[in-house]
Amino acid sequence: MESFQGTALIADPSAAAGGAAAYLLEQLGFRVVLADNADEALALIAGTSPDLVLAEARVVTEDGRWLTEAIRLRLGGQDT
Numbered sequence: 717m718e719s720f721q722g723t724a725l726i727a728d729p730s731a732a733a734g735g736a737a738a739y740l741l742e743q744l745g746f747r748v749v750l751a752d753n754a755d756e757a758l759a760l761i762a763g764t765s766p767d768l769v770l771a772e773a774r775v776v777t778e779d780g781r782w783l784t785e786a787i788r789l790r791l792g793g794q795d796t
Contacts, residue, residue, distance in 0.1 A: 723748075723764050725766040728752075754783045762790070
């Protein structure tokens with residue numbers, strides 16, 4: 717099986733859930749960065765330009781829907 721060479725950002729306040737998702741994505745070839753909250757996720761997005769973002773619906777500081785909209789705005793309105 718060929719692995720994907722890309723970056724994934726996981727925004728989840730749960731270390732257990734984030735760690736489990738990171739493990740699975742790393743097995744697929746992703747380099748994974750973790751964020752505990754929406755503000756940290758946005759900062760990491762600016763610095764890493766991830767290919768994939770997974771966000772808990774209740775990510776700390778804001779919710780997942782807010783984070784998705786903030787990402788969309790940073791990308792100039794492109795689909796996320």
